Amino acid sequence: MLTTTGSALVDRLMELMDSTFAVCTGLPTESLPEKQVDLLQQAKEDIPTVVYPNEPPMVKLSAKQLKQFSSKRKASILWKSLQAIPHALYRAVFHKSPVPLTDDQLVQCIDQTSMHTLCKLVRRPKHYCIDLKRFYDLPTFTGFCCMGTIANFTYDRKTSAKLTLDNIVLYQSAGQNFIVKSIDSAWDFAKLMLMHNLNHEITLGKHALTHFPTNSLIVLTAQWLPESHAVYQFLQPHFRYTLGINNLVLNSPASILSDHNNLASPFDIPFDTVHKFNIQPAYKEYRFLARPLYNSKFTYGRMMQRYWNSFRPLVQELVTTYLPRGQQAKLKQAQHLRRWADRVGRIIRGFPSGKELTGSTDLLIDTLTTIAVTVSIDHSAQHYTYSQIPSTAKPWRIRSRMPLNANDPIHLSSMNWYVDAFQEEAANRVFFNVDPASELMHVKYYNENKQMLQLDYLGFRNRLQECAEKFPYVPLEKIAPSIDF
Numbered sequence: 010m011l012t013t014t015g016s017a018l019v020d021r022l023m024e025l026m027d028s029t030f031a032v033c034t035g036l037p038t039e040s041l042p043e044k045q046v047d048l049l050q051q052a053k054e055d056i057p058t059v060v061y062p063n064e065p066p067m068v069k070l071s072a073k074q075l076k077q078f079s080s081k082r083k084a085s086i087l088w089k090s091l092q093a094i095p096h097a098l099y100r101a102v103f104h105k106s107p108v109p110l111t112d113d114q115l116v117q118c119i120d121q122t123s124m125h126t127l128c129k130l131v132r133r134p135k136h137y138c139i140d141l142k143r144f145y146d147l148p149t150f151t152g153f154c155c156m157g158t159i160a161n162f163t164y165d166r167k168t169s170a171k172l173t174l175d176n177i178v179l180y181q182s183a184g185q186n187f188i189v190k191s192i193d194s195a196w197d198f199a200k201l202m203l204m205h206n207l208n209h210e211i212t213l214g215k216h217a218l219t220h221f222p223t224n225s226l227i228v229l230t231a232q233w234l235p236e237s238h239a240v241y242q243f244l245q246p247h248f249r250y251t252l253g254i255n256n257l258v259l260n261s262p263a264s265i266l267s268d269h270n271n272l273a274s275p276f277d278i279p280f281d282t283v284h285k286f287n288i289q290p291a292y293k294e295y296r297f298l299a300r301p302l303y304n305s306k307f308t309y310g311r312m313m314q315r316y317w318n319s320f321r322p323l324v325q326e327l328v329t330t331y332l333p334r335g336q337q338a339k340l341k342q343a344q345h346l347r348r349w350a351d352r353v354g355r356i357i358r359g360f361p362s363g364k365e366l367t368g369s370t371d372l373l374i375d376t377l378t379t380i381a382v383t384v385s386i387d388h389s390a391q392h393y394t395y396s397q398i399p400s401t402a403k404p405w406r407i408r409s410r411m412p413l414n415a416n417d418p419i420h421l422s423s424m425n426w427y428v429d430a431f432q433e434e435a436a437n438r439v440f441f442n443v444d445p446a447s448e449l450m451h452v453k454y455y456n457e458n459k460q461m462l463q464l465d466y467l468g469f470r471n472r473l474q475e476c477a478e479k480f481p482y483v484p485l486e487k488i489a490p491s492i493d494f
Protein backbone atom coordinates (compact mmCIF):
# COMPACT_ATOMS: atom_id res chain seq x y z
CA MET A 10 0.00 0.00 0.00
CA LEU A 11 2.77 2.34 1.08
CA THR A 12 4.84 1.38 -1.96
CA THR A 13 1.91 2.13 -4.29
CA THR A 14 1.33 5.48 -2.63
CA GLY A 15 5.07 6.18 -2.78
CA SER A 16 5.35 5.41 -6.48
CA ALA A 17 2.18 7.41 -7.23
CA LEU A 18 3.77 10.29 -5.37
CA VAL A 19 6.98 9.94 -7.34
CA ASP A 20 4.97 9.84 -10.58
CA ARG A 21 3.08 12.95 -9.56
CA LEU A 22 6.34 14.70 -8.64
CA MET A 23 7.86 13.75 -11.99
CA GLU A 24 4.77 15.09 -13.74
CA LEU A 25 5.08 18.33 -11.83
CA MET A 26 8.77 18.57 -12.68
CA ASP A 27 7.95 18.07 -16.35
CA SER A 28 5.40 20.80 -16.36
CA THR A 29 7.57 23.14 -14.32
CA PHE A 30 10.48 23.21 -16.71
CA ALA A 31 10.59 23.54 -20.42
CA VAL A 32 13.89 22.85 -22.07
CA CYS A 33 14.46 25.33 -24.82
CA THR A 34 18.08 25.48 -25.54
CA GLY A 35 18.30 26.51 -29.13
CA LEU A 36 21.13 24.10 -29.62
CA PRO A 37 20.88 22.71 -33.12
CA THR A 38 19.96 19.18 -32.18
CA GLU A 39 17.02 20.37 -30.14
CA SER A 40 14.91 21.23 -33.12
CA LEU A 41 15.67 18.13 -35.12
CA PRO A 42 13.72 14.92 -34.79
CA GLU A 43 15.86 12.13 -33.33
CA LYS A 44 15.95 10.22 -36.59
CA GLN A 45 17.37 13.19 -38.42
CA VAL A 46 20.13 13.58 -35.87
CA ASP A 47 20.97 9.89 -36.26
CA LEU A 48 21.09 10.26 -40.01
CA LEU A 49 23.37 13.27 -39.76
CA GLN A 50 25.71 11.37 -37.51
CA GLN A 51 25.75 8.38 -39.83
CA ALA A 52 26.36 10.51 -42.88
CA LYS A 53 29.30 12.22 -41.14
CA GLU A 54 28.57 15.34 -43.07
CA ASP A 55 31.02 18.20 -42.94
CA ILE A 56 29.16 19.94 -40.19
CA PRO A 57 30.87 21.59 -37.26
CA THR A 58 30.53 19.86 -33.94
CA VAL A 59 26.92 20.43 -33.23
CA VAL A 60 25.66 16.98 -32.41
CA TYR A 61 26.10 16.26 -28.74
CA PRO A 62 24.15 13.09 -28.00
CA ASN A 63 25.55 12.79 -24.50
CA GLU A 64 25.16 16.38 -23.43
CA PRO A 65 23.39 16.96 -20.15
CA PRO A 66 20.21 19.04 -20.44
CA MET A 67 21.20 22.56 -21.32
CA VAL A 68 19.30 25.49 -19.93
CA LYS A 69 15.97 25.16 -18.30
CA LEU A 70 13.65 28.10 -18.33
CA SER A 71 11.16 27.84 -15.54
CA ALA A 72 7.53 27.61 -16.55
CA LYS A 73 7.03 30.89 -14.70
CA GLN A 74 9.64 32.66 -16.84
CA LEU A 75 8.24 31.20 -20.04
CA LYS A 76 4.73 32.11 -19.02
CA GLN A 77 5.76 35.66 -18.19
CA PHE A 78 7.48 36.03 -21.53
CA SER A 79 4.61 34.44 -23.47
CA SER A 80 1.92 36.50 -21.81
CA LYS A 81 3.87 39.72 -22.45
CA ARG A 82 4.42 38.63 -26.00
CA LYS A 83 0.80 37.62 -26.49
CA ALA A 84 -0.36 41.02 -25.31
CA SER A 85 2.05 42.85 -27.59
CA ILE A 86 1.28 40.64 -30.61
CA LEU A 87 -2.45 41.02 -30.01
CA TRP A 88 -2.10 44.79 -29.86
CA LYS A 89 0.08 44.88 -32.97
CA SER A 90 -2.36 42.60 -34.82
CA LEU A 91 -5.31 44.79 -33.92
CA GLN A 92 -3.45 47.78 -35.31
CA ALA A 93 -2.33 45.89 -38.41
CA ILE A 94 -5.71 44.46 -39.44
CA PRO A 95 -7.24 47.72 -40.79
CA HIS A 96 -4.06 48.36 -42.84
CA ALA A 97 -4.02 44.78 -44.12
CA LEU A 98 -7.72 44.99 -45.07
CA TYR A 99 -7.15 48.31 -46.82
CA ARG A 100 -4.22 46.84 -48.76
CA ALA A 101 -6.28 43.76 -49.75
CA VAL A 102 -9.32 45.72 -50.89
CA PHE A 103 -7.73 48.76 -52.53
CA HIS A 104 -4.14 47.73 -53.35
CA LYS A 105 -4.28 44.06 -54.14
CA SER A 106 -1.84 44.32 -57.05
CA PRO A 107 1.87 44.48 -56.32
CA VAL A 108 3.62 47.74 -57.18
CA PRO A 109 7.31 47.39 -58.11
CA LEU A 110 9.85 49.78 -56.65
CA THR A 111 11.37 52.25 -59.08
CA ASP A 112 14.90 51.30 -60.18
CA ASP A 113 16.38 53.91 -57.84
CA GLN A 114 14.28 52.73 -54.90
CA LEU A 115 15.30 49.14 -55.54
CA VAL A 116 19.04 49.82 -55.45
CA GLN A 117 18.51 52.02 -52.41
CA CYS A 118 16.69 49.19 -50.68
CA ILE A 119 19.56 46.79 -51.38
CA ASP A 120 22.16 49.35 -50.30
CA GLN A 121 20.44 50.20 -47.02
CA THR A 122 19.32 46.75 -45.85
CA SER A 123 21.02 43.46 -45.08
CA MET A 124 20.19 42.46 -48.67
CA HIS A 125 23.48 44.10 -49.67
CA THR A 126 25.30 41.09 -48.16
CA LEU A 127 24.09 39.07 -51.15
CA CYS A 128 25.73 41.49 -53.59
CA LYS A 129 28.95 39.89 -54.83
CA LEU A 130 31.69 41.40 -56.94
CA VAL A 131 31.73 39.38 -60.17
CA ARG A 132 33.99 41.38 -62.44
CA ARG A 133 36.43 44.00 -61.28
CA PRO A 134 36.28 46.85 -60.84
CA LYS A 135 32.56 47.50 -60.63
CA HIS A 136 30.28 44.66 -61.71
CA TYR A 137 28.22 43.21 -58.90
CA CYS A 138 25.48 40.64 -58.93
CA ILE A 139 22.94 38.97 -56.69
CA ASP A 140 22.64 35.39 -57.85
CA LEU A 141 19.59 33.57 -56.52
CA LYS A 142 19.85 30.22 -58.19
CA ARG A 143 16.84 28.49 -59.59
CA PHE A 144 15.21 25.74 -57.57
CA TYR A 145 17.77 25.44 -54.89
CA ASP A 146 16.44 24.70 -51.47
CA LEU A 147 16.94 27.40 -48.91
CA PRO A 148 19.49 25.78 -46.63
CA THR A 149 17.63 26.63 -43.46
CA PHE A 150 14.10 26.01 -44.61
CA THR A 151 13.57 22.78 -46.44
CA GLY A 152 10.95 22.74 -49.15
CA PHE A 153 11.15 26.42 -49.99
CA CYS A 154 12.47 26.90 -53.46
CA CYS A 155 13.72 29.94 -55.24
CA MET A 156 12.36 30.48 -58.76
CA GLY A 157 15.69 31.90 -59.83
CA THR A 158 16.78 35.45 -60.55
CA ILE A 159 20.12 37.08 -61.15
CA ALA A 160 20.33 40.83 -60.71
CA ASN A 161 23.32 42.58 -62.29
CA PHE A 162 24.55 45.92 -60.97
CA THR A 163 27.21 48.45 -61.74
CA TYR A 164 28.90 50.14 -58.81
CA ASP A 165 30.38 53.58 -59.25
CA ARG A 166 31.55 55.32 -56.12
CA LYS A 167 31.80 58.65 -57.94
CA THR A 168 28.04 58.87 -58.45
CA SER A 169 25.77 59.69 -55.51
CA ALA A 170 23.53 56.67 -56.05
CA LYS A 171 26.62 54.40 -56.41
CA LEU A 172 24.64 51.35 -57.54
CA THR A 173 22.79 51.02 -60.84
CA LEU A 174 20.61 48.05 -61.67
CA ASP A 175 21.61 46.96 -65.19
CA ASN A 176 19.37 43.98 -65.82
CA ILE A 177 17.64 41.00 -64.25
CA VAL A 178 17.94 37.45 -65.55
CA LEU A 179 14.73 35.45 -65.21
CA TYR A 180 14.52 31.70 -65.43
CA GLN A 181 11.63 30.67 -67.60
CA SER A 182 12.13 26.93 -67.21
CA ALA A 183 14.98 24.62 -66.28
CA GLY A 184 18.10 25.77 -68.05
CA GLN A 185 16.26 28.48 -69.98
CA ASN A 186 16.72 32.03 -68.97
CA PHE A 187 16.52 35.43 -70.55
CA ILE A 188 17.71 38.91 -69.73
CA VAL A 189 15.18 41.61 -68.91
CA LYS A 190 16.14 45.29 -69.09
CA SER A 191 14.34 48.42 -67.96
CA ILE A 192 13.01 49.09 -71.47
CA ASP A 193 11.34 45.66 -71.67
CA SER A 194 7.70 44.92 -70.93
CA ALA A 195 8.59 42.23 -68.38
CA TRP A 196 10.74 44.68 -66.33
CA ASP A 197 8.14 45.24 -63.60
CA PHE A 198 7.56 41.52 -63.28
CA ALA A 199 11.32 40.91 -63.09
CA LYS A 200 11.75 43.43 -60.26
CA LEU A 201 8.89 41.88 -58.29
CA MET A 202 10.30 38.41 -58.85
CA LEU A 203 13.68 39.59 -57.61
CA MET A 204 12.12 41.00 -54.43
CA HIS A 205 10.04 37.83 -54.01
CA ASN A 206 13.18 35.68 -54.08
CA LEU A 207 15.07 38.11 -51.85
CA ASN A 208 12.28 37.83 -49.26
CA HIS A 209 12.91 34.13 -48.82
CA GLU A 210 16.66 34.37 -48.98
CA ILE A 211 16.93 37.22 -46.49
CA THR A 212 14.25 36.48 -43.93
CA LEU A 213 14.36 32.69 -43.86
CA GLY A 214 17.98 32.17 -44.87
CA LYS A 215 20.40 34.93 -43.88
CA HIS A 216 18.39 36.26 -40.94
CA ALA A 217 18.37 32.79 -39.43
CA LEU A 218 22.16 33.03 -39.15
CA THR A 219 21.73 35.90 -36.69
CA HIS A 220 19.30 33.91 -34.57
CA PHE A 221 20.49 30.35 -34.24
CA PRO A 222 24.17 30.62 -33.28
CA THR A 223 23.12 33.21 -30.68
CA ASN A 224 20.92 30.63 -29.01
CA SER A 225 23.87 28.32 -28.52
CA LEU A 226 25.96 31.15 -27.17
CA ILE A 227 23.30 31.95 -24.59
CA VAL A 228 23.04 28.36 -23.47
CA LEU A 229 26.78 27.84 -23.19
CA THR A 230 27.24 31.14 -21.35
CA ALA A 231 24.67 30.07 -18.77
CA GLN A 232 26.42 26.74 -18.42
CA TRP A 233 30.05 27.70 -18.40
CA LEU A 234 30.37 31.16 -16.89
CA PRO A 235 29.54 31.94 -13.25
CA GLU A 236 27.23 34.88 -12.54
CA SER A 237 30.12 36.67 -10.84
CA HIS A 238 32.11 36.78 -14.10
CA ALA A 239 32.31 40.21 -15.76
CA VAL A 240 31.76 38.64 -19.19
CA TYR A 241 28.58 36.93 -17.94
CA GLN A 242 27.36 40.24 -16.51
CA PHE A 243 28.03 42.05 -19.76
CA LEU A 244 26.22 39.47 -21.88
CA GLN A 245 23.03 39.14 -19.81
CA PRO A 246 21.15 42.22 -21.11
CA HIS A 247 22.04 41.10 -24.63
CA PHE A 248 20.62 37.62 -24.10
CA ARG A 249 17.36 38.55 -22.41
CA TYR A 250 14.14 36.95 -23.77
CA THR A 251 15.95 35.34 -26.70
CA LEU A 252 15.38 31.74 -25.65
CA GLY A 253 11.75 32.59 -24.96
CA ILE A 254 11.19 33.97 -28.43
CA ASN A 255 13.18 31.10 -29.90
CA ASN A 256 10.95 28.63 -28.13
CA LEU A 257 7.80 30.32 -29.42
CA VAL A 258 9.00 30.60 -33.01
CA LEU A 259 10.22 27.04 -33.28
CA ASN A 260 7.81 25.17 -31.06
CA SER A 261 4.57 27.06 -30.60
CA PRO A 262 1.69 25.65 -32.66
CA ALA A 263 0.64 29.27 -33.25
CA SER A 264 3.99 30.21 -34.81
CA ILE A 265 3.53 31.37 -38.39
CA LEU A 266 6.49 29.20 -39.31
CA SER A 267 4.70 26.10 -38.08
CA ASP A 268 1.17 26.98 -39.06
CA HIS A 269 0.92 27.94 -42.69
CA ASN A 270 -2.85 28.18 -42.45
CA ASN A 271 -2.52 31.00 -39.96
CA LEU A 272 -4.35 34.03 -41.34
CA ALA A 273 -1.25 36.19 -40.84
CA SER A 274 1.23 33.79 -42.45
CA PRO A 275 2.53 34.94 -45.82
CA PHE A 276 4.58 31.78 -46.23
CA ASP A 277 3.59 29.55 -49.07
CA ILE A 278 3.49 25.79 -49.31
CA PRO A 279 4.82 25.06 -52.76
CA PHE A 280 4.85 21.31 -52.36
CA ASP A 281 3.16 18.80 -50.17
CA THR A 282 5.98 18.80 -47.63
CA VAL A 283 6.30 19.51 -44.00
CA HIS A 284 8.24 22.73 -43.66
CA LYS A 285 10.59 22.92 -40.79
CA PHE A 286 13.51 25.10 -39.95
CA ASN A 287 16.60 23.04 -40.45
CA ILE A 288 19.03 24.63 -38.08
CA GLN A 289 22.14 22.63 -38.92
CA PRO A 290 22.95 24.47 -42.18
CA ALA A 291 22.74 27.82 -40.40
CA TYR A 292 25.61 26.67 -38.19
CA LYS A 293 27.46 25.27 -41.15
CA GLU A 294 27.31 28.56 -43.01
CA TYR A 295 27.88 30.86 -40.04
CA ARG A 296 31.39 31.95 -39.20
CA PHE A 297 32.20 34.17 -36.24
CA LEU A 298 34.62 37.01 -36.84
CA ALA A 299 35.78 38.94 -33.80
CA ARG A 300 36.04 41.99 -36.09
CA PRO A 301 33.24 41.57 -38.63
CA LEU A 302 33.96 42.52 -42.22
CA TYR A 303 31.16 45.00 -42.75
CA ASN A 304 31.13 45.96 -46.43
CA SER A 305 31.95 49.67 -46.56
CA LYS A 306 30.81 49.93 -50.17
CA PHE A 307 27.21 49.79 -48.96
CA THR A 308 25.40 52.16 -46.61
CA TYR A 309 24.25 49.37 -44.29
CA GLY A 310 27.85 48.11 -43.96
CA ARG A 311 29.15 51.59 -43.15
CA MET A 312 26.36 52.11 -40.63
CA MET A 313 27.19 48.83 -38.87
CA GLN A 314 30.90 49.66 -38.74
CA ARG A 315 30.15 53.02 -37.19
CA TYR A 316 27.87 51.45 -34.57
CA TRP A 317 30.49 48.81 -33.82
CA ASN A 318 33.11 51.51 -33.28
CA SER A 319 30.71 53.37 -30.97
CA PHE A 320 29.97 50.30 -28.90
CA ARG A 321 33.55 49.17 -28.34
CA PRO A 322 34.61 51.86 -25.81
CA LEU A 323 31.82 50.77 -23.45
CA VAL A 324 33.02 47.16 -23.60
CA GLN A 325 36.60 48.28 -23.15
CA GLU A 326 35.63 50.22 -20.04
CA LEU A 327 33.73 47.25 -18.64
CA VAL A 328 36.52 44.77 -19.29
CA THR A 329 39.28 46.97 -17.91
CA THR A 330 37.24 48.02 -14.86
CA TYR A 331 35.55 44.79 -13.90
CA LEU A 332 37.91 41.97 -14.83
CA PRO A 333 39.71 41.28 -11.54
CA ARG A 334 43.27 42.44 -10.94
CA GLY A 335 44.35 40.20 -8.02
CA GLN A 336 46.50 37.28 -9.20
CA GLN A 337 44.28 34.57 -7.72
CA ALA A 338 40.95 36.02 -8.87
CA LYS A 339 42.45 36.79 -12.25
CA LEU A 340 43.51 33.19 -12.71
CA LYS A 341 40.09 31.90 -11.75
CA GLN A 342 38.25 34.24 -14.13
CA ALA A 343 40.66 33.32 -16.93
CA GLN A 344 40.02 29.66 -16.30
CA HIS A 345 36.26 30.14 -16.65
CA LEU A 346 36.71 32.26 -19.74
CA ARG A 347 38.95 29.66 -21.35
CA ARG A 348 36.48 26.84 -20.74
CA TRP A 349 33.58 28.93 -21.99
CA ALA A 350 35.33 29.97 -25.21
CA ASP A 351 36.46 26.42 -25.94
CA ARG A 352 32.93 25.12 -25.54
CA VAL A 353 31.50 27.86 -27.77
CA GLY A 354 34.20 27.15 -30.35
CA ARG A 355 32.99 23.56 -30.65
CA ILE A 356 29.68 24.84 -31.99
CA ILE A 357 30.43 28.18 -33.61
CA ARG A 358 33.13 28.17 -36.24
CA GLY A 359 35.69 30.95 -36.01
CA PHE A 360 35.04 31.69 -32.32
CA PRO A 361 38.37 32.48 -30.61
CA SER A 362 39.83 29.65 -28.57
CA GLY A 363 40.11 29.97 -24.79
CA LYS A 364 43.86 30.41 -25.11
CA GLU A 365 43.51 33.21 -27.65
CA LEU A 366 40.82 34.97 -25.67
CA THR A 367 42.61 34.90 -22.36
CA GLY A 368 45.85 35.93 -24.05
CA SER A 369 44.56 39.16 -25.58
CA THR A 370 42.36 41.78 -23.91
CA ASP A 371 41.81 43.45 -27.28
CA LEU A 372 40.49 40.22 -28.76
CA LEU A 373 38.16 39.76 -25.78
CA ILE A 374 36.83 43.32 -26.21
CA ASP A 375 36.34 42.81 -29.97
CA THR A 376 34.58 39.48 -29.40
CA LEU A 377 32.17 40.86 -26.80
CA THR A 378 31.51 43.95 -28.91
CA THR A 379 30.67 41.79 -31.91
CA ILE A 380 28.30 39.55 -29.95
CA ALA A 381 26.46 42.56 -28.50
CA VAL A 382 26.33 44.53 -31.76
CA THR A 383 25.05 41.50 -33.68
CA VAL A 384 22.18 40.72 -31.34
CA SER A 385 21.23 44.33 -30.72
CA ILE A 386 21.94 46.71 -33.60
CA ASP A 387 22.37 44.29 -36.47
CA HIS A 388 19.34 42.16 -35.57
CA SER A 389 17.08 45.16 -35.00
CA ALA A 390 18.37 46.92 -38.12
CA GLN A 391 17.80 43.82 -40.25
CA HIS A 392 14.18 43.74 -39.11
CA TYR A 393 13.47 47.45 -39.23
CA THR A 394 15.03 48.25 -42.61
CA TYR A 395 13.30 45.24 -44.20
CA SER A 396 9.93 46.19 -42.73
CA GLN A 397 10.24 49.66 -44.27
CA ILE A 398 10.03 48.21 -47.78
CA PRO A 399 6.33 48.48 -48.66
CA SER A 400 4.63 45.10 -48.67
CA THR A 401 3.26 45.92 -52.15
CA ALA A 402 6.82 45.84 -53.50
CA LYS A 403 7.91 42.47 -52.09
CA PRO A 404 5.32 39.81 -52.87
CA TRP A 405 5.60 36.62 -50.85
CA ARG A 406 3.55 34.71 -53.40
CA ILE A 407 3.46 35.02 -57.17
CA ARG A 408 0.33 33.47 -58.61
CA SER A 409 0.72 34.35 -62.28
CA ARG A 410 2.71 32.40 -64.86
CA MET A 411 6.28 33.37 -65.72
CA PRO A 412 6.84 35.60 -68.76
CA LEU A 413 7.93 33.69 -71.86
CA ASN A 414 10.39 36.35 -72.94
CA ALA A 415 11.54 39.88 -72.09
CA ASN A 416 8.65 41.44 -73.94
CA ASP A 417 5.88 39.26 -72.61
CA PRO A 418 3.75 41.66 -70.53
CA ILE A 419 1.98 40.18 -67.53
CA HIS A 420 -0.78 42.13 -65.87
CA LEU A 421 0.37 42.77 -62.31
CA SER A 422 -3.16 42.36 -60.90
CA SER A 423 -2.98 38.65 -61.71
CA MET A 424 0.11 38.18 -59.51
CA ASN A 425 -1.59 38.33 -56.10
CA TRP A 426 -4.84 37.18 -54.58
CA TYR A 427 -6.69 39.28 -52.00
CA VAL A 428 -5.57 36.96 -49.22
CA ASP A 429 -1.92 37.37 -50.30
CA ALA A 430 -2.17 41.15 -50.11
CA PHE A 431 -3.76 40.91 -46.66
CA GLN A 432 -1.14 38.51 -45.32
CA GLU A 433 1.84 40.39 -46.74
CA GLU A 434 0.75 43.60 -45.10
CA ALA A 435 -0.18 41.90 -41.82
CA ALA A 436 3.15 40.05 -41.61
CA ASN A 437 5.11 43.19 -42.45
CA ARG A 438 3.49 45.05 -39.58
CA VAL A 439 3.25 42.28 -37.00
CA PHE A 440 6.26 40.02 -37.53
CA PHE A 441 8.90 41.84 -39.55
CA ASN A 442 8.47 45.20 -37.88
CA VAL A 443 10.41 45.85 -34.70
CA ASP A 444 8.81 45.74 -31.30
CA PRO A 445 11.58 45.92 -28.69
CA ALA A 446 10.83 45.11 -25.05
CA SER A 447 13.56 47.60 -24.05
CA GLU A 448 15.96 49.97 -25.81
CA LEU A 449 19.70 49.58 -26.28
CA MET A 450 20.34 53.23 -25.47
CA HIS A 451 19.01 52.60 -21.94
CA VAL A 452 20.96 49.39 -21.37
CA LYS A 453 22.53 48.88 -17.94
CA TYR A 454 24.71 46.07 -16.63
CA TYR A 455 24.45 44.50 -13.17
CA ASN A 456 26.63 42.32 -10.99
CA GLU A 457 25.49 39.12 -9.28
CA ASN A 458 24.15 41.16 -6.33
CA LYS A 459 21.92 43.21 -8.68
CA GLN A 460 24.10 46.30 -8.25
CA MET A 461 24.56 48.38 -11.38
CA LEU A 462 28.04 48.38 -12.89
CA GLN A 463 29.43 51.91 -12.96
CA LEU A 464 30.15 52.77 -16.59
CA ASP A 465 29.95 55.84 -18.80
CA TYR A 466 26.38 55.16 -19.96
CA LEU A 467 25.86 58.77 -20.98
CA GLY A 468 28.89 58.70 -23.27
CA PHE A 469 27.60 55.48 -24.81
CA ARG A 470 24.21 56.99 -25.43
CA ASN A 471 25.73 60.09 -27.01
CA ARG A 472 27.80 57.97 -29.36
CA LEU A 473 24.71 55.98 -30.36
CA GLN A 474 22.85 59.22 -31.01
CA GLU A 475 25.66 60.49 -33.24
CA CYS A 476 25.47 57.27 -35.26
CA ALA A 477 21.71 57.53 -35.61
CA GLU A 478 22.07 61.10 -36.85
CA LYS A 479 24.73 60.15 -39.37
CA PHE A 480 22.79 57.07 -40.52
CA PRO A 481 19.10 57.89 -40.03
CA TYR A 482 17.82 54.53 -41.27
CA VAL A 483 16.93 52.94 -37.93
CA PRO A 484 15.44 55.03 -35.08
CA LEU A 485 17.34 54.42 -31.83
CA GLU A 486 14.16 53.49 -29.98
CA LYS A 487 13.77 50.60 -32.44
CA ILE A 488 17.08 49.03 -31.41
CA ALA A 489 16.67 46.40 -28.70
CA PRO A 490 19.61 45.23 -26.57
CA SER A 491 18.81 41.60 -27.41
CA ILE A 492 16.90 39.41 -29.84
CA ASP A 493 13.58 39.79 -28.09
CA PHE A 494 11.09 39.94 -30.99
Ligand SMILES: [Fe+2]
Binds near residue numbers: 494
Ligand atom coordinates in the same frame (compact mmCIF):
# COMPACT_ATOMS: atom_id res chain seq x y z
FE1 LIG B 1 14.68 38.17 -36.01
